[in-house]
Amino acid sequence: MTQSAATTVRVASPRRIAALALPALVVLAAEPLYVLVDTAVVGHLGRVPLAAVAVGGTVMTLTAWLGTVVAYGTTGRSARRYGAGDRGAAVAEGVQASWLALSVGVLVAVAMQVGGGALTRTLAGPGEVADAAAGWLRIAALGAPGLLLAAAGNGWLRGVQDTRRPLWFVLGPNLLSAVLCPLLVYPAGLGLVGSAVANVVAQTLSGALFVAALVSERVTLRPRPQVIRHQLVLSRDLLVRGVAFQASFLSATAVAARFGAAAVGGHQIVVQLWFFAALVLDALAIAAQALVGAALGADDTAGARALAGRVARLGAACGGAFAVLAVAGTGVVPGLFSSDPGVREQALVAWPWFVAMLPLAGIVFALDGVLIGAGDVRYLRNLTVAGALGGFLPAIWLAHAFDLGLGGIWAGLMLFTVIRLVALLLRLRVDAWAIPGATRPH
Structure with a gap:
């Protein structure tokens, strides 16, 4: 060793x-x-x-x-x-x-x-x-x-x-x-x-x-063209994954707009707070990328697995802290973004879903970092596309069809988060993600 x-x-x-x-x-x-x-x-x-x-x-x-x-x-x-x-x-x-x-x-x-x-x-x-x-x-x-x-x-x-x-x-x-x-x-x-x-x-x-x-x-x-080609493969998978996210959130905004100006305004407030939380939690994912990659490069799969568990717990704690802050700010934060009572009311429709997702999202973002650090990007790509096509997008368009409002849209986002969480936890139970060595086989 x-x-x-x-x-x-x-x-x-x-x-x-x-x-x-x-x-x-x-x-x-x-x-x-x-x-x-x-x-x-x-x-x-x-x-x-x-x-x-x-x-x-x-x-x-x-x-x-x-x-x-x-x-x-x-x-x-x-x-x-x-x-x-x-x-x-x-x-x-x-x-x-x-x-x-x-x-x-x-x-x-x-x-x-x-x-x-x-x-x-x-x-x-x-x-x-x-x-x-x-x-x-x-x-x-x-x-x-x-x-x-x-x-x-x-x-x-x-x-x-x-x-x-x-x-x-x-x-x-x-x-x-x-x-x-x-x-x-x-x-x-x-x-x-x-x-x-x-x-x-x-x-x-x-x-x-x-x-x-x-x-x-x-x-x-x-x-060195060969190395650049390998990096392009990783970039391609991350790009496809990113496109799935973009399509999902653009669709959510499009559906919210069909419920009226107040609804799309309330959705915009909560989704921007969601993006801010994701920004902070991504810092933990970046640390996981560096440490997991180093552990696997040193042939320490046990250390990589231990680290995955540790960052997942830290992610849950950070997400939980955000949830506590969000609960405390329920009656205050939406009003900081809009003086329109209708917009604030619509933001509060999405608020319980936003709060409930934060601890789960903390785990998901941390484990995303673990698998990116391990080079298991193809799995992340497939998971994100499957979760978007099989969970998030159908849910939000059903919300439109049955006039479920912002609650339906954010229930779709919760479903997307849960699908990713379950699939990530299942992935950690197998050996396929934790391949040791200075490079990951392609």
């Missing part, structure tokens, strides 16, 4: 998990918080610029989602190499992920120069909002290579269990951009363009910092 394997149980202590999860949480929260600042700054320019950022920002959010896929796919592979005691090979995974990220980022940037106008007109319809959004998007898209390089950098650094450098590499540029944005928009007189430039500065600087960290490791930077 290697030294890494001998220390797996020790590094999987709650303190070690928190040491990985808390910096990851700050990294996860940095971009959404910056978007809030950007929105507030642009909002004072008027209705059209604000709508333009909303449209263009939707496209850039999809690019950031691609970055998350790259990061998650890289973490488990790097962690296995690291757990096997080969830091150089772990970093080499980051090199190949960075080539993949750079290629996709350049394609996005070029595509937005050519097709940004057509895309914004498709989203917003012809008019001044689409034109303003196209101008913003063409500039903002130049930050796509940096954005995706930063995602790849997060992936390999998490794999070698370094979450402190990513913290500064993401937080520093975002803070700089938060200061730069209002200066460029107002005193410099760039208006909406200033917002896009501030985005590009932050993303490019962040990507450059991660590349510098890669270069400092003194490994070969030559692209």
Whole structure:
């Protein structure tokens, strides 16, 4: 047994998990918080610029989602190499992920120069909002290579269990951009363009910092197509999984809209709180990815299984804490988002389902991280697609057919969560997920 394997149980202590999860949480929260600042700054320019950022920002959010896929796919592979005691090979995974990220980022940037106008007109319809959004998007898209390089950098650094450098590499540029944005928009007189430039500065600087960290490791930077192909397979499965989630939540919003403005408003309040809880719980999943990958790379399947149980319990505890806060805020929180009595009333229809799901979701998100760290992504893909097609989507469209309102929609989300929870727990009972070794067979 290697030294890494001998220390797996020790590094999987709650303190070690928190040491990985808390910096990851700050990294996860940095971009959404910056978007809030950007929105507030642009909002004072008027209705059209604000709508333009909303449209263009939707496209850039999809690019950031691609970055998350790259990061998650890289973490488990790097962690296995690291757990096997080969830091150089772990970093080499980051090199190949960075080539993949750079290629996709350049394609996005070029595509937005050519097709940004057509895309914004498709989203917003012809008019001044689409034109303003196209101008913003063409500039903002130049930050796509940096954005995706930063995602790849997060992936390999998490794999070698370094979450402190990513913290500064993401937080520093975002803070700089938060200061730069209002200066460029107002005193410099760039208006909406200033917002896009501030985005590009932050993303490019962040990507450059991660590349510098890669270069400092003194490994070969030559692209290796075979490794990139393996990473593309992981990314493909994570993308399909993500599409299933997106289709489910878009359908839920579409059904809620058919119940009226108050219903879709109430749904939006609760679903955004759900996404916020998912953001926080994802930090625990990221820690699980790094630690499980390292344990399996060190041939310590017992340690990986012990860690899976530990993070599941921590996930339940964190989800339970959120549930307690949600119960305490029942009469207060919906009112913070809307003064409309009808909207608040509809939010409270979904509220009991939201509260009840939080502890279950804590376990599900933690175990998602375990299986991603183990490289068992194909199972997660199949589970998510099956749960969406066999549970969530039929339930919410039945809610529409039988006029069950938001309660029916959120019962569908509960069903989706329960299906995933049961399937994940059953998966942990077999050996197929915990395959030891520096790499997982394809």
